[in-house]
Amino acid sequence: MKxxxxxxxxxxxxxxxxxNKIEISSLELAKQLETSQQTASRYLVELDKKGMIKRELGIxxxxxxxxxxxxxxxxxxxxxYKQIFELTDRIIFKGKVLSGxxxxxxxxxxxxxxxxFREKLGFVPYPGTLNVEIEYVERNKLxxxxxxxxxxxxxxxxxxxxxxxxxxFRAKINGSxxxxxxxxxxxxxxxxxxxxxxxxxxxxxxxxxxxxxxVIYFEN
Amino acid sequence: MKxxxxxxxxxxxxxxxxxNKIEISSLELAKQLETSQQTASRYLVELDKKGMIKRELGIxxxxxxxxxxxxxxxxxxxxxYKQIFELTDRIIFKGKVLSGxxxxxxxxxxxxxxxxFREKLGFVPYPGTLNVEIEYVERNKLxxxxxxxxxxxxxxxxxxxxxxxxxxFRAKINGSxxxxxxxxxxxxxxxxxxxxxxxxxxxxxxxxxxxxxxVIYFEN
DNA sequence: ATTACTAGTAAGCGAGTAT
DNA sequence: TATACTCGCTTACTAGTAA
Numbered sequence: 001m002k003x004x005x006x007x008x009x010x011x012x013x014x015x016x017x018x019x020n021k022i023e024i025s026s027l028e029l030a031k032q033l034e035t036s037q038q039t040a041s042r043y044l045v046e047l048d049k050k051g052m053i054k055r056e057l058g059i060x061x062x063x064x065x066x067x068x069x070x071x072x073x074x075x076x077x078x079x080x081y082k083q084i085f086e087l088t089d090r091i092i093f094k095g096k097v098l099s100g101x102x103x104x105x106x107x108x109x110x111x112x113x114x115x116x117f118r119e120k121l122g123f124v125p126y127p128g129t130l131n132v133e134i135e136y137v138e139r140n141k142l143x144x145x146x147x148x149x150x151x152x153x154x155x156x157x158x159x160x161x162x163x164x165x166x167x168x169f170r171a172k173i174n175g176s177x178x179x180x181x182x183x184x185x186x187x188x189x190x191x192x193x194x195x196x197x198x199x200x201x202x203x204x205x206x207x208x209x210x211x212x213x214x215v216i217y218f219e220n
Numbered sequence: 221m222k223x224x225x226x227x228x229x230x231x232x233x234x235x236x237x238x239x240n241k242i243e244i245s246s247l248e249l250a251k252q253l254e255t256s257q258q259t260a261s262r263y264l265v266e267l268d269k270k271g272m273i274k275r276e277l278g279i280x281x282x283x284x285x286x287x288x289x290x291x292x293x294x295x296x297x298x299x300x301y302k303q304i305f306e307l308t309d310r311i312i313f314k315g316k317v318l319s320g321x322x323x324x325x326x327x328x329x330x331x332x333x334x335x336x337f338r339e340k341l342g343f344v345p346y347p348g349t350l351n352v353e354i355e356y357v358e359r360n361k362l363x364x365x366x367x368x369x370x371x372x373x374x375x376x377x378x379x380x381x382x383x384x385x386x387x388x389f390r391a392k393i394n395g396s397x398x399x400x401x402x403x404x405x406x407x408x409x410x411x412x413x414x415x416x417x418x419x420x421x422x423x424x425x426x427x428x429x430x431x432x433x434x435v436i437y438f439e440n
Numbered sequence: 441a442t443t444a445c446t447a448g449t450a451a452g453c454g455a456g457t458a459t
Numbered sequence: 460t461a462t463a464c465t466c467g468c469t470t471a472c473t474a475g476t477a478a
Contacts (some may be wrong), residue, residue: 039445060442140244
């Protein structure tokens with residue numbers, strides 16, 4: 001949708017055109033939008049064609065109402081602003097289920113980790129991690145976690161090797177509870193590793209390539 | 221502000237660029253905005269010139285952060301969406317104080333009205349109404365009151381004449397409590413009549429032509 | 441008064457490319 | 460790899476005006 005049409009739609013909504021007919025001439029609308037009468041008229045024609053407004057054209061005046069389609073579009077926009085300014089305790093990602101390398105299983109089966117997961121997260125994870133690939137550009141959102149308080153899993157040693165610290169954040173995947181694990185050393189990547197009490201692939205019926213929604217919660 | 225720049229700013233904010241530097245190439249941004257690398261680059265230059273973002277240009281990547289000015293602009297936008305979808309129990313107007321015809325005083329001094337104001341609104345109004353002229357196009361917002369429950373002041377008679385019914389809504393003008401009165405018969409006009417316990421012109425130090433903010437509250 | 445078409449002008453776009 | 464310039468093309472804008 002063209003940005004200027006969205007602005008026009010918003011202006012109409014502000015004047016009460018959601019679930020209500022409002023009476024507004026193209027010249028009045030033009031003044032609101034700080035443009036010409038002709039342009040305002042064109043905007044209305046375009047919005048009408050897209051089914052975002054409904055018009056009743058009289059000889060002197062026109063009645064305008066935002067349609068359900070138009071309202072939805074505005075609500076989408078509203079949600080985005082809420083994400084920016086209100087839902088600041090969480091980050092929302094869309095991603096694709098990825099076939100892991102089986103590494104996750106090796107780590108989640110280490111007693112040193114399991115014991116801490118149980119203590120600090122309150123569950124023993126199903127072996128393995130569910131890997132989700134996010135859009136490369138969205139890794140920027142992960143930066144927000146940088147200065148935030150995490151659930152820290154401490155490093156530990158076995159006879160053979162050392163297992164590094166891990167930061168965890170409570171999270172949901174398609175509504176199911178769990179946590180994401182971020183190894184402390186590695187750089188932020190575009191792959192999220194999700195652990196859960198459940199076998200998520202089975203519970204949520206996930207196959208490689210499926211789109212999922214992940215919400216990560218944090219404090220501050 | 222150009223609509224497409226606002227959309228760009230919002231996109232950056234969604235990626236976490238408020239109070240945070242994010243790492244994003246013009247090509248990545250272009251993908252997010254569904255436009256070309258050149259256009260995204262131009263947008264960033266424009267936003268930078270307007271002081272809405274701050275950039276650190278490296279050879280390979282650029283770090284971008286939304287500035288205070290940019291954040292304010294986004295918050296303004298957020299507020300408008302809140303007005304559309306959340307603050308549905310009120311209407312907000314900006315208007316100009318208008319010199320009345322003295323009619324208000326005549327009506328507000330009628331015992332038949334005074335008694336009902338005291339009973340239903342909880343105060344005896346200072347004699348006279350404060351008249352506020354709103355933008356002509358904003359009279360559309362008043363339509364929202366049409367189907368809404370009002371505080372109804374009943375008609376009554378004196379020896380000489382009949383005084384008609386009036387609908388009242390609790391309201392605030394520049395933060396001060398009172399009510400607006402809408403005569404039942406008259407068509408919605410672009411003049412709001414405000415009554416209050418206080419002498420508002422004095423209390424708020426208002427002169428003709430001063431800009432005021434009025435909030436009208438209603439239920440459903 | 442309105443809306444909205446036409447036509448000429450201005451602004452925006454993106455391919456090519458320098459840096 | 461990047462960013463962002465030039466330039467030809469397209470889209471958007473508004474004055475004039477018909478309906």
